[in-house]
């Protein structure tokens with residue numbers, strides 16, 4: 001996070017307080033969920049709406065990090081990224097085995113004909 005952003009977020013927190021900013025985070029998350037649904041339905045202007053709402057959520061997440069604590073969030077993120085990497089590895093292996101079994105099934109079928 002840039003120093004200018006930290007200053008701006010600190011000013012927002014000083015003005016409105018943690019609790020109101022948590023409500024804003026929840027509100028922006030709800031708006032993002034709606035934008036995602038609009039984007040999936042290919043609604044006109046949905047891409048721009050999605051971009052705006054991702055930016056809003058990103059700003060509120062960064063702002064809330066100031067009072068929730070960056071370090072615990074980063075630690076949780078690291079654990080979740082490790083878990084994601086393991087899931088990708090396991091799913092890739094499962095798909096490879098599935099493709100090999102399907103291929104073997106096709107070859108066995110040809111041999112019996």
Ligand SMILES: [Mg+2]
Nearest residue numbers: 028031053056
């Ligand atoms: Mg918004």
